[in-house]
Structures are given as C-alpha cells and as structure tokens.
Amino acid sequence: MSSDPLIDSLTAALDARPDDLPLRLHLAGLLLDGGRGAEAIAHVGQALARDPGNAQAQALMQRALGAPVPDPSPPSAQRPAPDGPPAQRPAPDGPPAQRPAPDGPPADDPLAAYAQELADVVPPRFAPAGDEPEPVRGEADRVYDVESSSVRLADVGGMSAVKERLELAFLGPLRNPELRRMYGKSLRGGLMLYGPPGCGKTFLARAVAGEMGAKFLSLSIVDVLDMWVGNSERNLHELFQAARRNAPCVLFLDEIDALGHKRSQVSSSSMRTLGNQLLAELDGMEGDNEGVFVLAATNTPWDVDPALRRPGRLDRMVLVLPPDADARAAILEYHLRERPIANIDLRRVVAATEDFSGADLAHLCETAAEFAMADSVRTGEVRMIEQRDLERALKEVRPSTRPWLSTARNVAMFANEGGVYDDLVGYLKRRKLL
Incomplete structure (x- = not known):
C-alpha cells in the first residue's frame, strides 16, 4: 500500500x-x-x-x-499485449475481458491467469548452481530471530502463583546480584510450564524476558527438524549458541513434548538422537549456559521424557490454569477496550465464562463484534457492541479447556508417581472434578 x-x-x-x-x-x-x-x-x-x-x-x-471494495486486480492487467492493443477493462454489465494467452493457462482459471501476469511483471529468480549454500555473514544474517520483549508481568492477567514461582526462580536472583553470589545461586535454570492450550504460556514467557530486560528466543520443532542426518542436531546446537551469545536470554522451547518425547516411546533413531542432543545442551556440555533461562511449555507433560525433568535441566514444573474470575475480567476489558461497546454487564459475562482460556475469551469478543457489525450492515445503522451480542456469542463459543481437563483427571488419578502433579490434583479437587 x-x-x-x-x-x-x-x-x-x-x-x-x-x-x-x-x-x-x-x-x-x-x-x-x-x-x-x-x-x-x-x-x-x-x-x-x-x-x-x-x-x-x-x-x-x-x-x-x-463503500465499494477497491478492485484488487494487478496493474499488469492493463499492460499491452506483445503484438496487439492494450487490454481494456470490461464494462460493469459486459463480459470479462479475456487475456490472449495461446500457450498460457486457460482463460477460465483466474488464479492461473493472475500467476501468469505476475510472472510477466516479476521474472523468476533462480539460485546459483552449486552444492554449497552462501556463507553466513554476521549475526544479522542468521535465521534465528533474537527479540527484545516489551511485555511485562503486569500485563499478564492473574497467575499470581506462577508469577511468585518465576520471581523465586529467575527474577529475584537477577535483581539482587550480591545476594545471588552470597547464596551461590546460579543464573541458569529451567522451568516447564504446563496446562491447557490457550492459557498464556507463550505470553508469560515473553513477559519474563521483558521483566528481566533479557533477549527472547523462541524454538519450536519446525526450527530444528531437517531431512538430512545430523542437521537437526546441528540446528538445535546453533539455537542454543545464539541464546548463549545473547545472554541474559530467555530460551523458550514451545511444545517441548514434540522435541523431547519419551524416548521409550520413540521408534525413530533420529528423534532419539535429537532428544539426546537436547539433554546435552541443557546440561551445558556443548557450552556455558550461564545467563540462559530455559522456559519450556507443553499441554501434555506426561509425554515428556523424564530425563528432561532431572535437577539441573527442566527441574521445576508450574501449572498454568485457565484464568480465574479477576483474570477473565481483565482479559475481557483488554479485548473490548478498542471496540465501541455499550450496556455490557461484565460481571455477568465473567460468571458465564468459567473454564474459558484466554484465547477463548478473545474469540468470544471477536464473535460478538462480528454479530454487531453484521447487524449494522444489514440495517444500515451503526450500533455498539451490546450485552445481547456477547450472550449470542456465548451460545457459539465453548471452552476449549474441558477436553484437556478430562485427560488431566485420568493422569492425576493413575499416573501421579512421586507427586509430580500434586498441583493439578489440588486444582481438580477444588473444582470437585476429582
């Protein structure tokens, strides 16, 4: 534009x-x-x-x-043909003009025709022949994005117990270097966030980086896997090296169950080797992890290899639950603050959204806005988002956390060896789900 x-x-x-x-x-x-x-x-x-x-x-x-929608057709639609006059835009009531293309795509295939027009305007570029890729020149050319987060813990609604755990594990020692040295507290460590999807685990990791004034580097399975033998392990090592070079840095391992699945259940030798490489990187055997804070997130901690939870690796687990009433009110206010609203009973909406995740609440506000906008278009009179729109949206949007809670209930009942999931058991008992 x-x-x-x-x-x-x-x-x-x-x-x-x-x-x-x-x-x-x-x-x-x-x-x-x-x-x-x-x-x-x-x-x-x-x-x-x-x-x-x-x-x-x-x-x-x-x-x-x-207002009518602008015509998105590319400028090349008006370029002259090689041997003929320029193509004319069709009249509103006339048939669409056909682009002469004796050897091109069929005239009734608009996507193919549009691709051909783009090819006319921007000729294709091919990589130079050769087996070796171009060398990396400096950190700016690397594919791993090391970010600076502007999010703070104050921007995270609720989660007081999670914030207290993070303060004890990471933030307190960083703010008090003298006490840290006196007590021998290292500026390295790992923590696993687990809970139902959409409850803010990634947002929380960014908030930790912003609170620390540290860099933020996010890693997922697609950043690591490669079809060639050995390349996946090298990619994982390079990601950890990028975090070490930018220390203090929060390295966020998203969907850690995919990267560090239980090796006893993995049939692929390459995935077992990748899991071993992850353990070596967390131990710092391939480099010094001082100043690298590893935060992992998963929806299924019971699928994570137990070796990852050994002391010195991801040795602390924090349960990230669906937002409570106060947090739901804050999230709803956040997603409605830039929208025209009137006569909304926020307490009533909060009471009706138990078990909603933060993502569910955002979707609820989006759906209510769609209803109000559709009504404005139909009647020709602009109106605010009202309580009726939210109540109508509540009939369509359902909490996405309940299937996870059903699975977690079985884990809490039959697979809580050593009290690993005591926090989850306590929550389910308070909710009378266990």
Whole structure:
C-alpha cells in the first residue's frame, strides 16, 4: 500500500492526541477517500466509543460500510499485449475481458491467469548452481530471530502463583546480584510450564524476558527438524549458541513434548538422537549456559521424557490454569477496550465464562463484534457492541479447556508417581472434578 505523507502526518499527530475527535474523523475521511476502508472503520469505531451520538462519525461509518471494495486486480492487467492493443477493462454489465494467452493457462482459471501476469511483471529468480549454500555473514544474517520483549508481568492477567514461582526462580536472583553470589545461586535454570492450550504460556514467557530486560528466543520443532542426518542436531546446537551469545536470554522451547518425547516411546533413531542432543545442551556440555533461562511449555507433560525433568535441566514444573474470575475480567476489558461497546454487564459475562482460556475469551469478543457489525450492515445503522451480542456469542463459543481437563483427571488419578502433579490434583479437587 502506498504511503500518503498527509495521512502519515495526521496519524503521528493523532498518536500524540488520541482524544482529538475532529482530527480522528478528518483522518478517517481521508482514509476512506484513499480506499483504506479498514483503517477508517477502526478510527471511526474509536470515535463512536468516545462519543456515540456524533453525527459525523455515524455518517462516516455508514459510508465505510457501504463503500465499494477497491478492485484488487494487478496493474499488469492493463499492460499491452506483445503484438496487439492494450487490454481494456470490461464494462460493469459486459463480459470479462479475456487475456490472449495461446500457450498460457486457460482463460477460465483466474488464479492461473493472475500467476501468469505476475510472472510477466516479476521474472523468476533462480539460485546459483552449486552444492554449497552462501556463507553466513554476521549475526544479522542468521535465521534465528533474537527479540527484545516489551511485555511485562503486569500485563499478564492473574497467575499470581506462577508469577511468585518465576520471581523465586529467575527474577529475584537477577535483581539482587550480591545476594545471588552470597547464596551461590546460579543464573541458569529451567522451568516447564504446563496446562491447557490457550492459557498464556507463550505470553508469560515473553513477559519474563521483558521483566528481566533479557533477549527472547523462541524454538519450536519446525526450527530444528531437517531431512538430512545430523542437521537437526546441528540446528538445535546453533539455537542454543545464539541464546548463549545473547545472554541474559530467555530460551523458550514451545511444545517441548514434540522435541523431547519419551524416548521409550520413540521408534525413530533420529528423534532419539535429537532428544539426546537436547539433554546435552541443557546440561551445558556443548557450552556455558550461564545467563540462559530455559522456559519450556507443553499441554501434555506426561509425554515428556523424564530425563528432561532431572535437577539441573527442566527441574521445576508450574501449572498454568485457565484464568480465574479477576483474570477473565481483565482479559475481557483488554479485548473490548478498542471496540465501541455499550450496556455490557461484565460481571455477568465473567460468571458465564468459567473454564474459558484466554484465547477463548478473545474469540468470544471477536464473535460478538462480528454479530454487531453484521447487524449494522444489514440495517444500515451503526450500533455498539451490546450485552445481547456477547450472550449470542456465548451460545457459539465453548471452552476449549474441558477436553484437556478430562485427560488431566485420568493422569492425576493413575499416573501421579512421586507427586509430580500434586498441583493439578489440588486444582481438580477444588473444582470437585476429582
């Protein structure tokens, strides 16, 4: 999308004065004139949230919802054919113009025709012949993204017990270097977060990195596996090396059950070798892990190799549960804060969303917004997101954590050797699920 200097200047001015409604509405009008309807609707929605009766905002919203969608056809559609006149855009009531392509794709295949047009505009580029890839030049060229997180623990709703455990394991020793040296506490360690999907384990890991002022490096199975023998182990080593070079660094191992599955249940020799390499990296045998904080996340800790939970590796396990009532209220407020809302009974919604994960709550707000927007389009009158929209969304959105809780109940009853899942047992008993 091309940039308009006037729109860019107004956007910068609006960032400094977000409550200036005339400025926001003027910017929305320019965005509509420029065919940027989605951005205009976002600005008009914020204006209506501040002043629901604003006639100019309502008129702009109706204009945006009823505006025609710009023609997404590429510019090459108007390029002249090699030996003929330029192709003309068809009239509104006429048949679509056919692009002459004697050796190209069929005229009734729009995707193939569009691909051919792109090939005309941007010729294909081929890698140079040879068996060896181009050498890596400096850290900037590496494929592993080492990030700086701006999220803090205060941005995480609820999870007081999890935050206390993280403070004890990582954050406290980092903030108090003298005490750390006196007590002999190392700036290395590992912790496994487990619980139902969508409850904020990845977000929590980013918050730990932001709280520490450390770098953040996320690792998943797709970053490691390779079809060639030995390359997967080398990729895993390079990821750990990147974390060591950027210490202090939070290395987040997502879906650790896929990378470190129980070796007794793995039939592939290459996956067993990869698991052994992971154990060696966690032990620091291939390098010094001082300043590298390993956070792992999984939905199925019972599938993780027990060797990974040995002291010195991922020796602490923290249960990340579905948000409680206070956390659900905070999450709902977060996802509704930029949307036009009116007459919403938040306590009633919170009471109706027990067992909802954070992802479920985000989906609930998105669904309610879809209902309100569809009603506005149908009636031609813009209205707010109301309690009725959320209640209608509650009939469609179901908590995704209940299947996990059913599986966890069986594990707590029959596979809690050594009290590994005592936290889970206590939670299920409090919920009267055990």
